[in-house]
Amino acid sequence: MPYPTLVACRHCDALFRRPRLLPGGQTACCSRCGSTLYRESAAQLDSLCAITVAALVTFIIAQAFPIIELDANGITSESSLIGALAVLWSQGMYAVASLVFCATVLFPLVEIVALLYLLLPIRRGIVPPGFRHVMHVIGFVRPWGMLEVFMVGILVAIVKLVSISRVMPQTALFAFAALTLMLTVVAMFDFRRLWEIADSLRAPLIGGDNDPGHYAPKLRSTRDSSAEGADGVAGHVTAKDAGLACCHVCGQLESRQLLARTPRKSHKQHKPRCTRCHAPMHLRRPDSLRRTWAFLSAAAILYIPANVLPIMNTATLAHDRGDTILSGIVHFWLTGEWLIASIVFIASIMVPMLKISALALLALTSQRRSRWRTAERTTLYRVVEVIGRWSMLDIFVIALTVALVRFGTFGTVTAGPGAIAFGAVVILTMLASMQFDPRLIWDPVSRAAPVAEEPSQYTMEHPHD
Ligand SMILES: [Zn+2]
Numbered sequence: 001m002p003y004p005t006l007v008a009c010r011h012c013d014a015l016f017r018r019p020r021l022l023p024g025g026q027t028a029c030c031s032r033c034g035s036t037l038y039r040e041s042a043a044q045l046d047s048l049c050a051i052t053v054a055a056l057v058t059f060i061i062a063q064a065f066p067i068i069e070l071d072a073n074g075i076t077s078e079s080s081l082i083g084a085l086a087v088l089w090s091q092g093m094y095a096v097a098s099l100v101f102c103a104t105v106l107f108p109l110v111e112i113v114a115l116l117y118l119l120l121p122i123r124r125g126i127v128p129p130g131f132r133h134v135m136h137v138i139g140f141v142r143p144w145g146m147l148e149v150f151m152v153g154i155l156v157a158i159v160k161l162v163s164i165s166r167v168m169p170q171t172a173l174f175a176f177a178a179l180t181l182m183l184t185v186v187a188m189f190d191f192r193r194l195w196e197i198a199d200s201l202r203a204p205l206i207g208g209d210n211d212p213g214h215y216a217p218k219l220r221s222t223r224d225s226s227a228e229g230a231d232g233v234a235g236h237v238t239a240k241d242a243g244l245a246c247c248h249v250c251g252q253l254e255s256r257q258l259l260a261r262t263p264r265k266s267h268k269q270h271k272p273r274c275t276r277c278h279a280p281m282h283l284r285r286p287d288s289l290r291r292t293w294a295f296l297s298a299a300a301i302l303y304i305p306a307n308v309l310p311i312m313n314t315a316t317l318a319h320d321r322g323d324t325i326l327s328g329i330v331h332f333w334l335t336g337e338w339l340i341a342s343i344v345f346i347a348s349i350m351v352p353m354l355k356i357s358a359l360a361l362l363a364l365t366s367q368r369r370s371r372w373r374t375a376e377r378t379t380l381y382r383v384v385e386v387i388g389r390w391s392m393l394d395i396f397v398i399a400l401t402v403a404l405v406r407f408g409t410f411g412t413v414t415a416g417p418g419a420i421a422f423g424a425v426v427i428l429t430m431l432a433s434m435q436f437d438p439r440l441i442w443d444p445v446s447r448a449a450p451v452a453e454e455p456s457q458y459t460m461e462h463p464h465d
């Protein structure tokens, strides 16, 4: 039996009662660990649809036209994103080409189209067929679409290429800039709210909280600062303590009896599933720490070849040299491009290293059931989740440079084997942070409350922004 009036924090499992109305543009935060519980988007469903349609059109323009054109002593070279991928592919860099293709073409396109497929009918009060599957697809592709990182990658590539030739921005550059802005607005919408909106459309008469007038099609857009901050609740009851399990995918709370109902032996055949999204239900991610360690160790091992092997080979008439990540940064620094040197240093050297050590620290302390600085460790986890994708920057810069610098005997750039190792490090660290269950940080400090018969008696929470 689901509990639609309760919400559990995804990061610390604290249980809250959902306020009846959260004014538009406000965010309800967990008073225990500070994570966002849910967000009422200021954008109305209508404007969200409009922006998504515009994003689709801009996406097509961005992919169809060249991004930049180089002009070195009369020899010109221009490339679109697809062209850059073709060059990488023809050089035999299949892994890097596929990686860039997925992150900048396939996944963003799937996300935009899937969102439109859901939003357009929902705006009219209809839940489209296959809603559940499409939501799962969006949840899968969303973390891997990296257009905003690619945009910064274009800018870094421009600064880099200015030193060897004249650089002329082309149509797709502006399209990518606009697309980045639009997708940022779309990303502000907490798309998991669509589960609730769909629920309310299917069963409009269950209680005031499911009143469809409150969701689609008009979302309230007033900014109300009068909502009180979290009032001090002495100790928090977690969903686990209250006898509830929280779905990892849609956030629905279900009675733990659902998990207990299946005998362990036939676990494979009858996995307990969420009644709303049909995802397998667990109290905590199964084997979270073991999987985190597996991905982390693989990432740490590959971090060595990623830094030792050349990621880019430059061949000109005069010389032929291979650049590692570090030597590329040193080159930027020596030629006076301090800002770019710092950006690439932070994205390519610092972020992966910090990410690996931060995740190792989180996994180790959770394994030892440490009670040390739980709130700070949760913040650390959130930071790791947000910055992880930015390491892909260097891969995008390489892809663009390789595609553009093709001046025959004057100079060509090819991608080196270090790029594959580096791309793998980024993916593995992202997988490691996805496998880590941050609720493990809080489990040792959660008070062992008696299992409640009626979970709604617990903490009343107010939103604050
Ligand atoms: Zn929390």
Ligand SMILES: [Zn+2]
Residues within 6 Å of the ligand: 247, 248, 249, 250, 251, 252, 274, 275, 276, 277, 278, 279
């Ligand atoms: Zn679910």
